[in-house]
Amino acid sequence: xxxxxxxxxxxxxxxxxxxxxxxxxxxxxxxxxxxxxxxxxxxxxxxxxxxxxxxxxxxxxxxxxxxxxxxxxxxxxxxxxxxxxxxxxxxxxxxxxxxxxxxxxxxxxxxxxxxxxxxxxxxxxxxxxxxxxxxxxxxxxxxxxxxxxxxxxxxxxxxxxxxxxxxxxxxxxxxxxxxxxxxxxxxxxxxxxxxxxxxxxxxxxxxxxxxxxxxxxxxxxxxxxxxxxxxxxxxxxxxxxxxxxxxxxxxxxxxxxxxxxxxxxxxxxxxxxxxxxxxxxxxxxxxxxxxxxxxxxxxxxxxxxxxxxxxxxxxxxxxxxxxxxxxxxxxxxxxxxxxxxxxxxxxxxxxxxxxxxxxxxxxxxxxxxxxxxxxxxxxxxxxxxxxxxxxxxxxxxxxxxxxxxxxxxxxxxxxxxxxxxxxxxxxxxxxxxxxxxxxxxxxxxxxxxxxxxxxxxxxxxxxxxxxxxxxxxxxxxxxxxxxxxxxxxxxxxxxxxxxxxxxxxxxxxxxxxxxxxxxxxxxxxxxxxxxxxxxxxxxxxxxxxxxxxxxxxxxxxxxxxxxxxxxxxxxxxxxxxxxxxxxxxxxxxxxxxxxxxxxxxxxxxxxxxxxxxxxxxxxxxxxxxxxxxxxxxxxxxxxxxxxxxxxx
Numbered sequence: 001x002x003x004x005x006x007x008x009x010x011x012x013x014x015x016x017x018x019x020x021x022x023x024x025x026x027x028x029x030x031x032x033x034x035x036x037x038x039x040x041x042x043x044x045x046x047x048x049x050x051x052x053x054x055x056x057x058x059x060x061x062x063x064x065x066x067x068x069x070x071x072x073x074x075x076x077x078x079x080x081x082x083x084x085x086x087x088x089x090x091x092x093x094x095x096x097x098x099x100x101x102x103x104x105x106x107x108x109x110x111x112x113x114x115x116x117x118x119x120x121x122x123x124x125x126x127x128x129x130x131x132x133x134x135x136x137x138x139x140x141x142x143x144x145x146x147x148x149x150x151x152x153x154x155x156x157x158x159x160x161x162x163x164x165x166x167x168x169x170x171x172x173x174x175x176x177x178x179x180x181x182x183x184x185x186x187x188x189x190x191x192x193x194x195x196x197x198x199x200x201x202x203x204x205x206x207x208x209x210x211x212x213x214x215x216x217x218x219x220x221x222x223x224x225x226x227x228x229x230x231x232x233x234x235x236x237x238x239x240x241x242x243x244x245x246x247x248x249x250x251x252x253x254x255x256x257x258x259x260x261x262x263x264x265x266x267x268x269x270x271x272x273x274x275x276x277x278x279x280x281x282x283x284x285x286x287x288x289x290x291x292x293x294x295x296x297x298x299x300x301x302x303x304x305x306x307x308x309x310x311x312x313x314x315x316x317x318x319x320x321x322x323x324x325x326x327x328x329x330x331x332x333x334x335x336x337x338x339x340x341x342x343x344x345x346x347x348x349x350x351x352x353x354x355x356x357x358x359x360x361x362x363x364x365x366x367x368x369x370x371x372x373x374x375x376x377x378x379x380x381x382x383x384x385x386x387x388x389x390x391x392x393x394x395x396x397x398x399x400x401x402x403x404x405x406x407x408x409x410x411x412x413x414x415x416x417x418x419x420x421x422x423x424x425x426x427x428x429x430x431x432x433x434x435x436x437x438x439x440x441x442x443x444x445x446x447x448x449x450x451x452x453x454x455x456x457x458x459x460x461x462x463x464x465x466x467x468x469x470x471x472x473x474x475x476x477x478x479x480x481x482x483x484x485x486x487x488x489x490x491x492x493x494x495x496x497x498x499x500x501x502x503x504x505x506x507x508x509x510x511x512x513x514x515x516x517x518x519x520x521x522x523x524x525x526x527x528x529x530x531x532x533x534x535x536x537x538x539x540x541x542x543x544x545x546x547x548x549x550x551x552x553x554x555x556x557x558x559x560x561x562x563x564x565x566x567x568x569x570x571x572x573x574x575x576x577x578x579x580x581x582x583x584x585x586x587x588x589x590x591x592x593x594x595x596x597x598x599x600x601x602x603x604x605x606x607x608x609x610x611x612x613x614x615x616x617x618x619x620x621x622x623x624x625x626x627x628x629x630x631x632x633x634x635x636x637x638x639x640x641x642x643x644x645x646x647x648x
Contacts, residue, residue, distance in 0.1 A: 447506050
């Protein structure tokens with residue numbers, strides 16, 4: 001009885017939230033808008049209603065209330081609690097409700113920001129409009145509280161590959177990034193409608209953009225790390241449509257993060273920044289369409305529905321076409337008669353901006369082209385890694401090169417002689433590295449270029465640190481040491497992350513080694529100079545699965561044990577699926593990665609072993625990027641005027 005009441009209340013509060021969102025959207029059209037107290041009140045009430053609704057659905061998952069159709073399809077009494085909870089967003093309806101909750105939470109924060117009344121009203125009206133769109137989709141097409149006609153004794157369970165801690169927290173973090181771009185979208189529309197875009201607008205907007213970028217970075221990192229150790233193929237990026245769906249908004253957000261800096265410092269790229277705000281959120285919804293529609297095949301698609309995908313596509317068209325129309329009508333507010341010097345920091349940022357946007361459209365073409373071709377010709381093709389690597393590699397080379405130059409250059413104008421003096425040493429060292437790796441070590445050309453550019457970027461980071469501090473003060477008691485500012489720390493750490501990531505990605509791609517053998521207990525295989533001994537196989541009963549675990553002993557040439565590895569196969573009786581659990585010996589300069597396949601004691605087991613040099617640097621680099629973003633957020637918050645700004 002209590003369970004039924006909670007479910008019904010959850011549904012009622014969801015409808016109430018839609019009503020409040022419509023009111024929030026309509027406020028600017030009524031005189032009541034002039035009283036600023038109504039904006040935060042409606043936002044607080046709307047968020048509270050959605051929070052109650054979300055909590056009610058979570059309660060249904062926790063107590064295994066199989067009268068709710070969603071719980072019956074994606075949960076089971078034997079599941080661990082953490083996966084009962086994460087099962088809430090492992091489906092279309094639940095993930096949409098989570099999306100709405102985050103959207104309204106951000107709307108609540110924007111309602112509390114001290115901004116001019118008219119601008120504030122339009123900003124929150126746009127947030128209310130977005131909430132209304134997704135709440136309508138949730139209530140009328142994707143009701144998470146839909147009841148089962150026949151209540152099953154137990155649920156169908158959750159896809160075993162989703163029963164993992166990394167993937168349990170991956171979607172919420174990624175959604176923070178996606179939905180965070182809605183605030184940038186709302187700021188852009190409010191600026192267009194009010195005809196106000198200036199430095200203060202950029203100052204208020206910048207923390208939102210960087211926060212979204214950090215969340216997207218961490219979300220993508222978690223997803224790639226999960227794919228690395230969970231799917232059993234040893235890769236971290238497959239250029240899968242769902243992976244691409246996350247990467248495209250990240251690229252746009254990266255471009256937006258840099259363009260907003262140019263506008264804040266120099267007052268340039270105003271129109272371009274607004275356009276990127278619109279594009280960023282549009283790509284987020286496009287990613288949702290790709291993930292949830294089911295029209296594109298993906299190993300990451302676990303909750304798809306073509307009909308609801310078409311509704312999401314309609315929302316995408318609405319939030320893209322309408323803002324672009326407003327942008328075209330209000331384009332006069334961006335008119336400015338200034339020029340940008342080629343030898344300046346802002347020019348380098350602009351170049352990298354365009355490279356990032358072009359890269360995102362290249363990925364978009366590669367992702368959607370198979371679908372478009374099938375619609376018009378009936379032919380089915382697959383666009384894989386060769387297309388993306390061939391198309392994007394030259395652009396990434398240019399990006400890394402300019403990343404090394406940009407932070408050191410000055411705003412407005414630099415002298416060519418000074419630039420040459422500054423970069424002569426990093427260029428020479430990078431050339432020496434290139435010659436050493438290519439001619440003497442016979443590394444592949446693309447790998448050598450990647451390593452050389454990573455070194456180039458690292459050297460310029462060191463020079464930036466040297467230029468921005470007085471290191472001699474460490475040895476002179478009469479001088480005060482000048483440390484890097486938060487912004488300078490952000491640039492150094494984030495760019496260092498890119499350099500580290502590049503080394504890891506290049507190494508894993510070009511120097512990865514694979515061994516596939518049929519092996520019995522007692523037999524051994526060579527991994528370079530070391531040995532891997534297949535000792536035995538045992539069976540174990542897990543919480544909701546039965547596992548078969550192999551013991552591998554990794555020893556050096558002297559017979560000393562380095563580590564024990566335990567790859568396993570898990571059979572989930574409820575879901576009737578079998579998964580592999582890889583065993584990884586992790587070290588800073590490379591992983592040993594083991595996967596157990598089919599077999600038995602008598603005939604032996606299939607064993608795949610990979611040697612993956614520097615693969616951990618991929619995720620270390622990504623984490624460093626996110627840390628750099630955190631320092632940038634701190635720097636941005638320090639600039640915020642904590643009083644009502646006139647946006648001028």
